[in-house]
Amino acid sequence: MAVVHVTRPGLLTTVQDRGRWGFQAFGVSVAGPMDRVSHRIANALAGNPADAATIEITLVGPELVFEDERLVGVAGAEYEMTLDGQPVPPTGAFVVRPGATLRFGRRVHSARAYLAVSGGFDTPPVLGSRATHLPSALGGLGGRALLAGDRLPCGAPMKRPPDAARARALRDASLGAVPEGAVTLRVLPGPQSDRFTDDALEALQSAPYRIAPSSNRMGFRLDGPLLTHTRGADVISDATPLGALQVPASGQPILLMADRQTSGGYPKLATVITADIGLAGQLGPGDTIGFAVCSRGEALTALIGQERRLMAVEAALR
Amino acid sequence: MSAFRIVEAGDSAIVVEFEERIDPAVNARVVAVAGRLRAEPVTGVRDVVPTYRSVAVYFDPLRTSYDALVDRLEREASAPVARARPELEVIRIPVCYGGEFGPDLSEVAAFGGITESSVVDLHAGRTYLVFMLGFAPGMAYMGVVDSRIAAPRRETPRVRVPRGSVGIAGSQTGVYPAETPGGWQIIGRTPLKPFDLSRPDPFLMKPGNRVSFFAIDRREFEQLERSWQPVVS
Numbered sequence: 001m002a003v004v005h006v007t008r009p010g011l012l013t014t015v016q017d018r019g020r021w022g023f024q025a026f027g028v029s030v031a032g033p034m035d036r037v038s039h040r041i042a043n044a045l046a047g048n049p050a051d052a053a054t055i056e057i058t059l060v061g062p063e064l065v066f067e068d069e070r071l072v073g074v075a076g077a078e079y080e081m082t083l084d085g086q087p088v089p090p091t092g093a094f095v096v097r098p099g100a101t102l103r104f105g106r107r108v109h110s111a112r113a114y115l116a117v118s119g120g121f122d123t124p125p126v127l128g129s130r131a132t133h134l135p136s137a138l139g140g141l142g143g144r145a146l147l148a149g150d151r152l153p154c155g156a157p158m159k160r161p162p163d164a165a166r167a168r169a170l171r172d173a174s175l176g177a178v179p180e181g182a183v184t185l186r187v188l189p190g191p192q193s194d195r196f197t198d199d200a201l202e203a204l205q206s207a208p209y210r211i212a213p214s215s216n217r218m219g220f221r222l223d224g225p226l227l228t229h230t231r232g233a234d235v236i237s238d239a240t241p242l243g244a245l246q247v248p249a250s251g252q253p254i255l256l257m258a259d260r261q262t263s264g265g266y267p268k269l270a271t272v273i274t275a276d277i278g279l280a281g282q283l284g285p286g287d288t289i290g291f292a293v294c295s296r297g298e299a300l301t302a303l304i305g306q307e308r309r310l311m312a313v314e315a316a317l318r
Numbered sequence: 319m320s321a322f323r324i325v326e327a328g329d330s331a332i333v334v335e336f337e338e339r340i341d342p343a344v345n346a347r348v349v350a351v352a353g354r355l356r357a358e359p360v361t362g363v364r365d366v367v368p369t370y371r372s373v374a375v376y377f378d379p380l381r382t383s384y385d386a387l388v389d390r391l392e393r394e395a396s397a398p399v400a401r402a403r404p405e406l407e408v409i410r411i412p413v414c415y416g417g418e419f420g421p422d423l424s425e426v427a428a429f430g431g432i433t434e435s436s437v438v439d440l441h442a443g444r445t446y447l448v449f450m451l452g453f454a455p456g457m458a459y460m461g462v463v464d465s466r467i468a469a470p471r472r473e474t475p476r477v478r479v480p481r482g483s484v485g486i487a488g489s490q491t492g493v494y495p496a497e498t499p500g501g502w503q504i505i506g507r508t509p510l511k512p513f514d515l516s517r518p519d520p521f522l523m524k525p526g527n528r529v530s531f532f533a534i535d536r537r538e539f540e541q542l543e544r545s546w547q548p549v550v551s
Contacts, residue, residue: 239374271328
């Protein structure tokens with residue numbers, strides 16, 4: 001089986017697919033990409049189905065050497081990239097020849113890029129998923145971030161990969177900008193907004209929150225307007241959805257991200273809608289997030305619109 | 319029939335909450351509802367997660383009829399729970415208490431004003447219910463611990479708690495399934511693995527299971543640890 005050699009790993013590069021669903025009842029976290037939209041576009045650009053595994057690249061990118069010819073798709077954050085020393089566009093699709101070296105250089109825009117190869121990365125599935133969950137060391141390559149010297153196995157590529165030039169054009173034309181530095185995320189109140197003062201949702205929307213340095217794939221610690229509990233900061237442990245804003249005794253919320261635990265004991269004021277949560281994945285420490293309450297109808301409309309755009313890209317590349 | 323309410327948790331999760339207390343009767347309803355939802359899944363549902371007093375249902379909003387899901391949850395939550403029948407099977411977990419494996423045994427004894435061997439007798443002297451799993455794969459939250467040994471979490475969590483460590487945190491007890499940071503009072507260690515991907519069923523304990531502990535000595539611990547190494551085929 002062909003492999004991609006990792007000659008430089010980057011800061012935090014992990015194998016991700018859509019996540020390890022179905023085992024949260026047993027304490028197994030979902031994991032998956034921080035920006036699910038860019039992950040999916042990378043797969044489409046490489047001619048893969050949406051459930052193929054990509055690598056998630058964080059802040060400092062890797063250097064990779066390809067063993068065989070592959071179509072490569074890159075989406076999300078933009079880095080200066082060179083292929084055998086020649087610059088390639090930061091996002092889009094391109095063909096790599098056997099022995100080619102792809103080097104990620106300076107980061108230009110946003111936090112996380114997704115790189116897909118035609119055929120997908122074929123690390124051994126664990127409980128039905130290849131997603132890397134760092135805290136429990138499951139999935140990906142040995143449950144950890146990539147290291148220099150790693151060999152990433154690749155699946156069999158599709159017979160007729162998408163045309164690289166068309167893929168690049170489509171990507172640029174069809175999808176909105178990936179956010180940089182600041183973003184507004186829509187939330188639905190709950191599941192425990194009744195454990196906060198009446199003005200807590202107003203406070204949440206009153207000014208942006210800054211992402212603290214101790215943030216990671218599990219969650220973003222946020223600094224901003226204080227959120228006040230009415231009945232203390234402890235609840236009987238319950239499930240912790242992606243995008244939930246849990247609030248410990250400090251009154252400063254934690255936005256729960258891909259590697260979150262399956263349960264937690266802090267009240268959750270509001271939850272970021274599915275269409276917006278990937279935007280948060282393009283932020284890092286020091287960046288800011290504003291929150292805006294929306295309705296269930298708006299959340300669904302936004303998700304349907306996003307799905308239509310993604311499906312149009314996938315269909316055009318087929 | 320007990321009270322419940324249905325709460326939205328964003329646009330792709332919904333939670334059925336029963337009474338707000340840690341109680342085997344409440345938890346039995348949780349486990350029953352989760353079991354029925356797993357047995358007859360609703361289209362678009364990705365995961366069903368029972369906890370102490372609630373069941374979270376994760377779904378794909380693009381593939382799930384929200385109203386039908388709410389109807390189903392209301393029906394399941396208000397259905398009577400099958401008569402509580404004590405499960406015959408109890409998962410029995412061997413524990414080497416104290417010493418190097420149980421660095422907090424003396425602290426738990428001091429908490430209760432009892433001897434270390436009384437702590438062991440009390441911990442191993444009853445059957446516990448698995449209320450839920452969380453924190454890490456295979457980590458079961460079990461209760462209810464005798465009040466004399468229900469010592470609170472350590473003020474400063476340990477950076478590394480070894481796999482198999484048996485701990486107490488207030489009225490809960492549990493077994494660390496992997497080496498992780500942790501704040502529970504560690505009173506012993508088991509050679510059993512609560513989470514082992516080499517087994518056909520990787521999870522030793524599930525919500526609703528009943529569990530008891532029994533004391534073994536260091537030599538038995540080492541023998542068991544050797545004999546339970548997964549067979550390499």
